[in-house]
Amino acid sequence: MGDAVQESIPLYLGAWAGVPKEPQVFPTWYIKRTFRHAEDKRLHHVNVEAFVQAAATAFPAWLRPLQVFRFGLATVGSVVVILLLAL
Numbered sequence: 001m002g003d004a005v006q007e008s009i010p011l012y013l014g015a016w017a018g019v020p021k022e023p024q025v026f027p028t029w030y031i032k033r034t035f036r037h038a039e040d041k042r043l044h045h046v047n048v049e050a051f052v053q054a055a056a057t058a059f060p061a062w063l064r065p066l067q068v069f070r071f072g073l074a075t076v077g078s079v080v081v082i083l084l085l086a087l
Contacts, residue, residue: 028052 028048035043056064 031052032048035046035048038044
């Protein structure tokens, strides 16, 4: 079980690197999906909400709003660039 948990942690911790991605904004959904498809059946019974909440308490309170803002900014910026290129 430890390996699968370690593999899913970057879904939540990935906020520190690169372009914002959906797993950073919606970690619970992605971790649930990962655990649901895991070969290790023990992961199917993990309370993902509690797992993500426990991980979230280890970070400063401003991190989650920053991730959402950064994701939104990147999305809106991409749409603006596409529209400008279409002109």
